[in-house]
Amino acid sequence: MTSLTNTVSPVQAMMIRSSSAMIGMVAFIASWAMLFGGLFFAFGLLRLGSEAWPPVNVINLPIALPAINTGILLSSSVLLMVAMHYLRKGNERATVHALLIATILGIMFVVTQAWLWNEMSGLGLNLSDSHYGGLFYMFTVIHVIHVVVGIGGLLALTINAYRGRYTQESHLPVRLWSMYWHFVGVVWIPMFVLLFLS
Amino acid sequence: MSELQPIHAAPTSFIKKHIFSTDHKVIAKQFLWAGLLFLALGGFLAMLIRWQWAFPGEAVPFVGQGMFPSSDGSITPSGYTKLFTNHGLIMIFFAITPLLIGFFGNLLIPLQIGARDMAFPRLNMASFWVFVLSQLLVLASLVVPLGAAAAGWTTYPPLSTNIATPGLGQTLMVMALFVVGISTIMGAINYIVTIIGFRAPGMGYFKMPLSIWGLWLASILNLLFVPVLGSAGLLLLFDRLFDTQFFIAGASGNGDPILFQHLFWLFGHPEVYILILPAWGVIADFLSFFSRKPSYFYKGSVWALVTISILSALVYGHHMFVAGMSPMLGKSFMLLTLAISIPAELLFLNWLHTIWKGSIRLTVPMLFSLGFVFVFALGGLTGIHLGTISTDLYLHDTMFVVGHFHFTLAAATFLAVFAGIYFWFPKMFGRHMNQRLGKIHFWTSFIGINGVFTGQLIVGYAGQHRRLYDPYEYTFIKHLQPLNEWTTYFAFFLGVSSLVFVVNFFWNVFRRGHDENIDNPWEVGTLEWTVPSPPHHHNFDTIPTVFHGPHEYSNPEVKKALGKDWLAQTEKFSFSKQDDS
């Protein structure tokens, strides 16, 4: 991006403003990725220091339900791309529908996750008996906090899209929240692999 | 045509103008006040620590009875532990960080690159109020039951887990660190984006003042490494609040305390550069301004800053040489650590070259800058002894380390902060500070600083470990008591000399009137000095166009044509020979 003159055409002004916001979002995501980077590093060291994984005498985590949930989160991301596609084409109704479904899928992810916590703690997997349990709850709780924030964003997008606030040319919030939401999905994948498959 | 940075009317209500303001200049002052307040608090704790090392077990005069009633006014072992823990944390995260990053960053970035405000002014305001929240958490942590944080500023487990510090204070302090991290990241995003997107026309990256380079690189490091501290903090909070054992080893768990050290220093080493980069930048600019010479090999300095920033991410292991590291890994970290001295050397030589044969103006900011160069040299040289494994095996965890990082981190940043305050005071408040008092403040601080921190280096070299409650319980360092006592006198001298600054600062902030010759008293050419002091709400009536770099001094052609030895960055001037700096 070149440095700016103060008087520019409206289109240019919008482009500079939106690229600032996008750079800001990229920076935020980089920062956030480093937070998870630190946590993954911790996972690696703790896992290497454990003799058996999962440890003996500890309830094992299931695979099927988290796998389905992964599917839910990723389809939510896909729906957001679909919404973007319709938005660019100017199809407002389809945009609202796609956003709504993406939001509902996000909520389903959280509900399933809560159900899994409930199930596992009922079976006796807790935070304090092993790293296996501790890491599971720690990662999923921190991740869900980010998901909940994202759901708030998607909800706001859906309402604003319904009110016709976004046009083919001007829909910066949709792009920003899409970046956020895709990242929520992207960090979930290594988490899923490490927590449930390894 | 439309305005990219429209002029908004200045707010009129007191609250919007001075409290919940989105104006970067006001936010800068807020960070200045908040930082100075905690600097005083941290300094007060330092005086108590020094008292203990000079007169262990004796009642502290004036404040002892109030602070340590159970022991009749003398510092208790657990009280002592809390003192040095909170001194370190308060100074680093709640005093130096807001002053160097929050204050300098907010004041300088828009003004020196020619912008009307930050890219995201409301995020900027939020970053300050989140910072205030973190300071409140710190204050709360000092007064809760079972006492304040006591695990050292490095917060190593198992000391920082419930096993050794069960108090709420330690928990609140870890939370405060997490919250101050959020504030820092909000600021960093803003600074990075503003510098990328809001430079005035003509303000190429290589025309930016070195202050801006330093702040920009520090912001990038903040953005990437503060979250790593955040991850360590979260894991620690899980251990403290939810009984996980990520860091607890032994009978009560199979966790890994060393894991914390990795995460801490992965953040911690970049952090020390985060704090020194803005200081380097500011000082490099001042050396050029007051030598009336262009900054020597400007581009080389920039690349040195960039290289150091990158390398700083790769050397953290030098804090863990004695933590059971494989010799192979240890040597790699040693090599990378010592490699940093190459760009650091370049930077340093550039400073010396800049002042060499300059027409030096010994103003107050220049005195502080020269002092900075001196103490930073000592700090850097002692770093080499610590970065070399064979010598660090002996020096690790001695007062030598404490001396090293006080020369680099405390002395150098302290001098840079005050250089900046004296320099930009006229711009911020529209009044001059008293230069004679400023000079007294410089000389007393300089003597105090060197006395205190040299004392630390010497006793450390003689074998005194850091963090000892009563060093003289050990016969082999008993004879160091007089030396420590002298060091303490220097510290008290330093503490008292700060009052000179306090008087000068408060008097000139609050007295009435507007001084003469205030718009550009130092005769320098960076953009903030092309607007009135204090600047209008929107900084620039029209966004300036930049023609030159920030260090155009003593050019004979300019002197001949304009009769002055400097050129503003916005002054159009065609040199006969094309300059390409």
Ligand code: HEM
């Ligand atoms: C010439 C470059 C430098 C080198 C080679 C160097 C090397 C080291 C080493 C090896 C240690 C660990 C010593 C030990 O614990 O045994 C250390 C500690 C430290 N250094 Fe440096 N350093 C350098 C510059 C700096 C700078 C510029 C700063 C800050 C502005 C700084 C701040 C610190 C701090 C805060 C600690 C210790 C913290 C603690 O253990 O509590 N250093 N340094």
Ligand SMILES: [Cu+2]
């Ligand atoms: Cu280091």
